[in-house]
Amino acid sequence: MIALDIAIKDKCYGHSDTVVLKNINFSVKPGEFVAIIGPSGCGKSTLLNMLCGLEGSSEQTLLCNGKAINGNESHKLGYIFQQPRLMPWLTVQENLQLVLPVPKHETQQKQLDDLLDQVGLSGKGHYFPKQLSGGMQRRVAIARAFAVNPELILLDEPFNSLDAPTAAKLRLLLVKLCKSRGSTVIFVTHDLSEAVYLADRIIFMSNTPTTIIHQVDIDLPKPRQEAGSKELAWQAQLMAQHPQILAGKATF
């Protein structure tokens, strides 16, 4: 189980002096599902990239189970990007095998078949990504993230630009897979109802230079319903308290 302690003093964009993230401090408990909501371009993806060691800053302390994150951690990590990022020249099966430490092992083959079955793609292992629809490609990306049995999963607006029914199906799938694995999840989105449906806690972020403006635990029982009455009421209450929170402004 993975716990995270995050303290970023400031993070500049590339080699420029523009500060993207400023004073970001939060912790994530083992097995917790944390959603991060913030306006477009506020540096949410940058934060995720820092959490997996793709980007760094000299002014940061990122701890994973008490150890500094540098991209060489031994824990298993799944990352579902905004775009599926599948290798177009590899079949679905090969895309999944690619991330496994010992590919083509017999038990792993069985595991992959089960996984494909779980994401509703059984029998599609020999297809190339281009032969699949956008929703199916995302399912492969989800399967790839879960193929490594991740202890920590990072999701970067994975259901963006999908039609509502497909997105709903994939959210359900995500809930099922996360529950079966008990992984710690950090989920970046700009959709409040999606966050309310999935997360244990929501962290709201401001516009750049981005800071945390509000954190709130979602005290609704699980499993939740998409656009259920309790969920909608919770959402309405939050919006009444902080009408500008999705635009990156908190009211206290």
Added chain:
Amino acid sequence: MKGIFSTKHTMFKSNAMQFFTVFYSRLLMLIILAIIWQSLAWFINSADFPSLFNVADSFVYHFSQGDMLANISVTLGRVLISFIIAMVLGVVIGILMGCSDKVNELSDTLLIIALNIPALVTILLCYIWLGLVESAAITAVVINKIPTVVVMIREGARVVDEDLLAVAKVYKLSPSTTFFKIFLPQLYPYIMASARAGLSLIWKIVLVVELLGRSDGVGFALNTLFQFFDIAGIFAYTFAFIAVVLVIESLIFRPLDKRISRGIHNDSA
């Protein structure tokens, strides 16, 4: 399911139709060319412009009586060796230049110079410095070809998708898996393009190399035919070698192309 099969069947049918249309239009073009050639030959009626029948006779003669087969195989051997060396070195240098700004800055001027040195100069210098030996011939061809490969591969390496490489980093793939499964496949179209362009360029240079300093091969044979003004023989050799290159294209390049472009086109599986 039935729908998919019938769509596939229709697709197959339309693909077959398309193939035959292309095949027949190409054949028609060749026939028209042959008719124009033959008419011109009758009209000019000179030994300098042999008719197709003369070329065919000459081909049969050189093929059965002369050493056309030996010459073509010697040339082909030289083409293949220089092609492989030039491609391997060109791809390596191209990747290095495309991935590292420092290497690119250092070697860019050298590349431009190498691209613009006339083939003939390289060939002459190689023969003078290394002697009239086989290695000099191969070296000359390789030096001529490498810069063009480098230019193409460098462009490919510059536009490699960083997002896909990030996937490799996140999932902690080994450097060799990252290179062979994620990096190199992105360069395949560039490698194929330079290989195709390379083969045609290399065999032309090999002929010049043979003409200048070897005592066998198609280039040497053409030189001999030129001494005797045997125009029909020159054409016979040219067509024979073009035919060999076409066979290589259809037996090696097309299947290879299909293999490495799998997944890129919708109909590849």
